[in-house]
Amino acid sequence: MHDAMKLALAAMFVAVSTAAQAQEVKGADVFRAACAMCHQAEAQGAAGLAPPLKGSYWDKLAKTGTYVPGVLLAGMHGQITTDEGPFNGVMPTQNRLADSEIAALSNYLVQDVNGVKSVPAVTADEVAKLRAKTPSVSELRALRKQALAK
Ligand code: HEC
Numbered sequence: 784m785h786d787a788m789k790l791a792l793a794a795m796f797v798a799v800s801t802a803a804q805a806q807e808v809k810g811a812d813v814f815r816a817a818c819a820m821c822h823q824a825e826a827q828g829a830a831g832l833a834p835p836l837k838g839s840y841w842d843k844l845a846k847t848g849t850y851v852p853g854v855l856l857a858g859m860h861g862q863i864t865t866d867e868g869p870f871n872g873v874m875p876t877q878n879r880l881a882d883s884e885i886a887a888l889s890n891y892l893v894q895d896v897n898g899v900k901s902v903p904a905v906t907a908d909e910v911a912k913l914r915a916k917t918p919s920v921s922e923l924r925a926l927r928k929q930a931l932a933k
């Protein structure tokens with residue numbers, strides 16, 4: 784291969800990996816600023832405060848497309864089951880966050896924290912549409928139950 788071509792390929796590789804990192808860093812940054820005080824730095828959760836945001840069922844939550852961004856828009860309460868056992872608390876809405884931040888957070892949790900790569904990333908446009916018709920907590924609870932039963 785010609786040196787010039789090698790250089791061009793190397794430059795492309797750097798550009799692509801920096802773009803991917805930029806997205807990753809943003810989701811992680813918003814998580815640290817807005818979520819870690821309850822869900823903890825590694826999203827492992829804390830008894831009596833907030834559930835873990837990782838577990839064997841996260842690919843199923845991810846496949847719904849709307850559950851994770853929906854919880855960020857609507858909040859959550861009532862008993863949920865996790866790999867660490869049942870959890871029953873109250874999460875306030877995070878709807879002050881921008882569409883892009885909610886998308887980045889959802890993708891960070893699904894792709895980076897839970898390693899689920901088979902589900903399309905959530906876009907800011909999708910979050911905007913979801914925000915305009917924010918699901919209720921009971922709709923989200925039904926969606927979660929249905930997804931986990933599959
Ligand atoms: C004040 C504490 C608090 C903050 C801040 C908070 N959460 Fe939560 N979160 C909770 C609690 C408590 C629950 C569980 C509610 C229940 O028991 O039904 C929860 C539930 C969730 C769920 C549903 C988990 C599941 O298994 O269904 C997701 C997703 C989530 N939070 C993401 C986030 C993200 C992302 C942020 C940051 C923007 C955030 N939360 C900020 C307390 C918090």
